[in-house]
Each structure stands twice: as C-alpha cells, then as structure tokens.
Amino acid sequence: AIPLVNAKSTSIGAKNGLLIRNRNVISISSKINYLLLDKTGTLTQGKFQVRKYNTLSKSYNADEVIKLIASLEQDSNHPIAQSILQFTKEKEIDLYALSDSNTLAGKGVSGIINGEEYQLVNEKTAREIVKNFPQVESLNYTSSYLIKGHELLGYVAVGDEIKKNAASLIKQIKALNITPVMLTGDNEKVAQNIAQKLGITEVHSGLMPADKQKIVATLQNQGNKVMMVGDGINDAPSLAKADIGVAIGAGTDVAVDSADVILVNSEPLDIISFLKLAQHTQRKTV
Numbered sequence: 001a002i003p004l005v006n007a008k009s010t011s012i013g014a015k016n017g018l019l020i021r022n023r024n025v026i027s028i029s030s031k032i033n034y035l036l037l038d039k040t041g042t043l044t045q046g047k048f049q050v051r052k053y054n055t056l057s058k059s060y061n062a063d064e065v066i067k068l069i070a071s072l073e074q075d076s077n078h079p080i081a082q083s084i085l086q087f088t089k090e091k092e093i094d095l096y097a098l099s100d101s102n103t104l105a106g107k108g109v110s111g112i113i114n115g116e117e118y119q120l121v122n123e124k125t126a127r128e129i130v131k132n133f134p135q136v137e138s139l140n141y142t143s144s145y146l147i148k149g150h151e152l153l154g155y156v157a158v159g160d161e162i163k164k165n166a167a168s169l170i171k172q173i174k175a176l177n178i179t180p181v182m183l184t185g186d187n188e189k190v191a192q193n194i195a196q197k198l199g200i201t202e203v204h205s206g207l208m209p210a211d212k213q214k215i216v217a218t219l220q221n222q223g224n225k226v227m228m229v230g231d232g233i234n235d236a237p238s239l240a241k242a243d244i245g246v247a248i249g250a251g252t253d254v255a256v257d258s259a260d261v262i263l264v265n266s267e268p269l270d271i272i273s274f275l276k277l278a279q280h281t282q283r284k285t286v
C-alpha cells in the first residue's frame with residue numbers, strides 16, 4: 001500500500017515544486033533532528049553583485065585585474081562568475097581568450113590566458129599560495145584573489161543577498177526541534193554575518209566539499225538524522241551522504257543527481273512543505 005499513497009504524495013509535491021526522487025526518505029523525515037544548509041544559493045540568492053575590485057600589484061592596474069578575472073570566469077557557472085561576467089558586460093569590457101579552464105571546487109577557477117596560467121581563488125586558498133599575503137580589508141563581502149604563479153595581482157569583492165523567506169525557514173525549523181547548521185566554503189566573516197541575521201548559531205565556514213560530507217558523517221555517527229540542503233557541485237558529496245539530501249533550485253546537475261528531493265522553485269520554505277507533506281503521507285500509510 002505504501003507505494004500507492006506515496007505516489008499520490010509525490011504528485012501533490014510536484015505541483016508545489018517538490019520533486020521526490022527517492023520515496024524512502026518519506027519515512028525518515030519525522031526522525032530528522034539536524035538541518036544542514038549550504039549558504040550560497042540556498043540561504044542566499046546566489047546572485048552576487050560586484051562591489052569592489054582592485055590591484056594588489058605594481059605591474060597591473062585595476063582595469064587589467066578585472067579584465068583578467070572576468071576572462072578566467074568565462075567557462076564557470078558559479079554564481080560569483082555570473083556576477084563578474086555581468087559586470088564586465090555592462091561596462092563593455094572585452095575579454096581575453098581562455099583555454100584549459102578548471103573548476104577548483106570550493107576554491108575558485110584556473111585557466112590559461114595569453115600562454116600564462118592564472119587562478120582566481122578564495123582568501124584561504126590564496127594565503128596558501130602567496131607568500132607575504134598583504135593585509136586586506138575584511139569586508140562583509142566574498143573576495144576572490146587573482147594569482148599568477150605565486151604572485152598576487154588583485155581581487156574582486158562580491159556581495160549576495162539573503163533569500164526573503166530564509167529567516168522564516170530557520171524559525172520554523174527550530175519550532176520543529178530541528179537544529180539548523182550553516183555549511184559554507186565562504187569565509188568566516190561573511191558566514192557569521194549572514195548566520196546572525198538568520199538566527200543560526202552553528203556555523204562552519206571555509207569548507208571543502210569533503211569537509212561538508214565529514215560533518216554529515218560525524219553527526220550521523222553521534223546518532224542524529226541529518227537532512228542537508230544545497231545547490232552546488234560542492235554540495236554533491238554531502239547530499240549523497242545525508243539521510244535526506246535536498247537540492248535547491250535548478251542547481252548543478254551533480255547536486256540534483258545526488259539528491260533525494262529537489263526543490264524546483266529555489267524556495268527555502270519548501271523545506272517545511274516537504275517535511276509536512278512527508279509526515280502527512282506517513283500518517284496515512286501507517
């Protein structure tokens with residue numbers, strides 16, 4: 001009888017923007033006591049805007065820095081890349097040809113421009129590559145650093161906005177006695193700033209995809225049931241590991257393939273809709 005009731009629920013779900021790929025998760029949903037949330041694209045819109053950019057080298061001016069940065073981002077689907085490309089398009093800045101571009105998951109991108117290899121990476125990674133990393137303004141922005149070899153050339157700072165219903169989600173999750181935890185590859189300052197606004201007290205920042213997965217595993221080993229929500233390639237391992245993996249938005253194919261549930265409309269409150277639908281379904285089935 002279970003498949004029949006569940007089949008009906010999955011179609012009710014589909015109408016509301018919930019795609020349940022793995023129906024087994026319905027019976028687990030009432031046992032969930034941790035909700036892990038990726039920051040960028042999950043709690044925030046993932047639509048960045050360029051707020052600042054500059055040179056950190058004597059040999060490159062700021063215009064050259066942003067041109068190189070945008071050129072490096074040409075093949076990336078990361079929300080940061082999209083915002084930078086939008087910016088240079090609006091400013092009608094022509095880009096260099098890019099070859100051999102690589103995604104450095106959770107870190108940034110690399111590629112070859114005019115025969116030279118460049119990287120654009122987060123601060124933590126940049127500090128590992130560049131000796132004598134300069135004192136940089138620590139803003140509530142996400143900064144990425146342009147590097148050639150071990151030489152720091154400049155940076156771009158982008159800002160994101162919190163999704164409208166993200167705070168409401170956290171409030172409702174707490175009311176269900178589920179502990180919300182933020183997981184992000186972004187830096188501590190930005191992460192804490194957003195967490196505070198949302199009422200999340202457990203925050204893990206500067207994470208690599210494998211770190212996110214490890215946090216899921218640790219919580220599970222302590223006897224918890226973990227739901228994880230994310231949108232990116234960097235979330236795929238943790239979505240697969242979680243008791244319930246939820247991909248939010250169109251996301252990347254990798255995230256969607258690793259997920260049990262897909263929230264088609266990128267709406268945080270659909271997490272609550274899913275939990276309610278699942279519990280309703282279970283009551284009917286039992």
Ligand code: ADP
Binds near residue numbers: 040
């Ligand atoms: P999150 O976990 O918040 O979704 P990611 O794991 O996708 O973030 O990325 C972590 C960090 O790596 C970003 O905050 C950014 O600093 C850097 N980064 C990743 N991809 C890119 C990119 N294409 N361009 C610039 N920076 C990037």
Ligand code: MG
Binds near residue numbers: 039040042230232
């Ligand atoms: Mg993300």
